Amino acid sequence: MKTTPFFEPILPPRLVPGDAIGIAAPASPFDTEIFYRGADVLKDMGFKVCIPDDIFAKKGYLAGSDRHRAESLNRLFADRNIKAILCAKGGFGSLRILPLLDFEMIRRHPKIFAGFSDVSALLWALYSRCGLVTFHGPVITTLGNADQETKDALLSMLLSADLRLEIKAEKGITLRGGSASGPLAGGNLSTLCHLAGTPFAPVFIGHILFLEDRGEPSYKIDRMLFQMKLSGCFDGIAGLILGEFQDCGRTEEILKIVNNIFREYDIPILAGFDAGHGKRNLALPMGLEAELDADEKTVGWA
Numbered sequence: 001m002k003t004t005p006f007f008e009p010i011l012p013p014r015l016v017p018g019d020a021i022g023i024a025a026p027a028s029p030f031d032t033e034i035f036y037r038g039a040d041v042l043k044d045m046g047f048k049v050c051i052p053d054d055i056f057a058k059k060g061y062l063a064g065s066d067r068h069r070a071e072s073l074n075r076l077f078a079d080r081n082i083k084a085i086l087c088a089k090g091g092f093g094s095l096r097i098l099p100l101l102d103f104e105m106i107r108r109h110p111k112i113f114a115g116f117s118d119v120s121a122l123l124w125a126l127y128s129r130c131g132l133v134t135f136h137g138p139v140i141t142t143l144g145n146a147d148q149e150t151k152d153a154l155l156s157m158l159l160s161a162d163l164r165l166e167i168k169a170e171k172g173i174t175l176r177g178g179s180a181s182g183p184l185a186g187g188n189l190s191t192l193c194h195l196a197g198t199p200f201a202p203v204f205i206g207h208i209l210f211l212e213d214r215g216e217p218s219y220k221i222d223r224m225l226f227q228m229k230l231s232g233c234f235d236g237i238a239g240l241i242l243g244e245f246q247d248c249g250r251t252e253e254i255l256k257i258v259n260n261i262f263r264e265y266d267i268p269i270l271a272g273f274d275a276g277h278g279k280r281n282l283a284l285p286m287g288l289e290a291e292l293d294a295d296e297k298t299v300g301w302a
Contacts, residue, residue: 008131009127009131009132009133009183009287009288010107010110010130010131010132010133011110011133011163011288012084012110012111012112012113012132012133013083013110013111013112014112014158014159014160015047015083015084015112015158015159016159017045017046017047017159018046018047018048019047019048019083019084020047020048020049020050020081020082020083021042021047021048021049021050021082021083021084021085021086021158022050022052022076022079022082022084022085022086023039023049023050023051023052023055023085023086023087023088023140024052024055024069024072024073024076024085024086024087024088025055025056025057025063025064025069025072025087025088025089026063026069026070026073026087026093026094026097026115026119026122027062027063027069027087027089027090027091027092027093027094027118027119028061028062028063028089028090028091028092028093028118029056029057029058029061029062029063029089030063030088030089030091030140030141031141032056034141034144034145035088035089035140035141037143037144037145038138038139038140038141038142038143038144039051039140040144041143041144041146041151042086042140042143045151045155045158047158050081050082052072052075052076054068054072055072055088061091061092061093062092062093062096063088063089063093066093066096066097066100067100069093069096069097070097070100070101071100073085073097073101073122074101074102074105074106077102077105077106077109077111078102078105078109080109082111083111083112084111084112084113084114084158085111085112085113085114086114086115086139086140087114087115087119087122087139087140088139088140088141089139089140089141090115090116090117090118090119090139090188091117091118092118093118094118094119094120094121094122094191095118095121095191095194095195095198095200098121098122098125098200099199101125103125103126103129103130106126106130106132107129107130107131107132110130110132112135112157112158113126113132113134113135114134114135114136114137114138114139114154114157114283115136115137115139116136116137116138116139116187116188116212116275116276116277116281117139117187117188117191117214117277118188118191119139119187120136120186120187120188120191120192121191121192121194121195121200122134123135123136123187123286124185124186124187124192124195124200124202124286125200127185127286127287128200128202128203129200131287132287133285133286133287133288134285134286134287135157135283135284135285135286136186136187136210136275136283136284136286137150137153137154137157137281137282137283137284138150138154138281138283142281145279146279146280146281147279147280149274149280149282150279150280150281150282150283153282153283154283156283157283157285163285163288163301164301164302165300165301166298166299166300166301167273167274167282167284167298167299167300168296168297168298169270169272169273169274169297169298169299170274170297171272171274172270172271172272172273172297173255173270173271173272174268174269174270174271174294174295174297175242175255175258175259175269175270175271175294176267176268176269176294177268177294177295178239178267178268178294178295179239179268179291179292179293179294179295180208180238180239180267180268180291180292181208181238181289181290181291181292182206182207182208182238182239182289182290183206183207183208183286183287183288183289183290184207184208184210184241184284184285184286184287184288184290184299185202185204185207185208185209185210185286185287186202186204186207186209186210186211186241186286187210187211187212187286188211188212188213188276189211189212189213189216189221189224189225190213190216190224192211192228192233193224193227193228196227196228196231196233197231201231201233202228202233203232203233203235204233204234204235204236204237205235205236205237206236206237206238207237207238208237208238208239208240208241208290208292208299209234209237209239209240209241210240210241210242210243210273210275210284210286211240211241211242211243212242212243212244212245212275212276212277213245213246213248213276213277214244214245214246214247214248214276214277215246215247215248216245216248217248217249218248218249218250218253218254218257221245221248221254221257222257222260222261225257225258225261226261229261234262234265237265237267238267238292239267239268239269239270239292239294240258240262240265240267240268240269240270241269241270241271241273241292241299242254242255242258242269242270242271242272242273243273243274243275243276244273244274244275244276244277244278244281245276246276246277246278251271255271258271268292268293268294268295269294270292270294270297270299273299284299285301288301289301289302
C-alpha cells in the first residue's frame with residue numbers, strides 16, 4: 001500500500017526567539033533530572049518551554065496510557081500558542097498511538113516536530129499522512145548531554161528561514177559512489193521494521209533512505225533489513241545513508257550486511273553519518289528534497 005503523500009510536502013514555519021516549544025511524551029517515561037537539563041538548553045537558546053502538567057504520567061513502560069499520550073500530542077498540535085514540538089524521549093510506544101492521532105487537524109496546524117529513535121514512527125506517519133516535513137534530531141533527554149554541534153544544528157533547524165544547508169560526513173564511508181536526489185526519509189531501523197505490514201507501512205519509492213540503530217546484534221540488523229526488503233519497503237529507493245549503529249557490533253560487519261542486502265540496488269550508499277544514538281545527532285529534515293553525493297560524503301538541501 002502506497003502511503004507517501006499525494007500532495008506537496010508542508011514545510012512548517014520557523015521560530016523566532018521567545019516562541020513557545022511544547023514537549024510531548026509519546027513513548028517511554030523518563031528521568032526528571034535529565035529531562036529538565038535538556039529543557040534548560042532550549043531556554044538558554046531563548047525559547048519558552050511549555051511542559052504539560054501530565055507529561056510525567058507512567059503506565060508500566062509507557063508515559064501514560066495510549067489515549068493519554070495521543071491526546072496530549074493532539075492538543076500540542078492544536079494549540080496555536082505552541083510553535084514547535086520536541087519529544088521528551090524515545091524508547092517504546094510511539095507506534096501504539098498512531099491510530100489515535102488526528103492527522104487532518106495536524107495537517108491544518110503544521111509546526112516543527114522533532115525526535116528520533118522510537119519517535120521515527122511518528123516522523124514517518126506525520127509525513128506520509130499529512131505531508132508534514134518533520135525533523136530527525138535530539139529529544140529532550142539527550143539534549144542536555146549533546147555536543148555543541150548537535151545543539152547548533154537544532155537551533156539552526158528551529159530558526160532558519162529556508163533550510164539551505166549541506167552536511168558533510170567527516171568520518172563517512174562511501175560504500176557505493178554516485179549521487180542521487182529525493183526527499184529524505186527513514187530513521188530508526190527497529191522502529192521502521194515494526195511498521196511493515198501495518199496501515200503505516202513505510203514505502204520509500206523515490207526517497208533517500210536514512211537508517212540508524214542502537215544495541216542490536218548484527219544478526220538482528222540482517223533480519224530487520226531483510227524483512228523490510230521482502231516487504232517492498234526498499235523498492236525504488238534513490239539512495240541510502242547510514243547513521244550511527246551504536247553498540248551493534250563491529251562496523252565492518254554492519255557494512256558487510258548492508259552491502260549484501262542492497263547488492264542489486266543501483267544506488268549511492270554513504271555510511272558513518274553523524275545522526276542517531278551517538279553523542280552527535282545532527283538535525284535532519286525528513287520529507288524535504290535532498291541531494292546525496294556519496295563520493296563527496298555530503299547531503300544537502302537547496
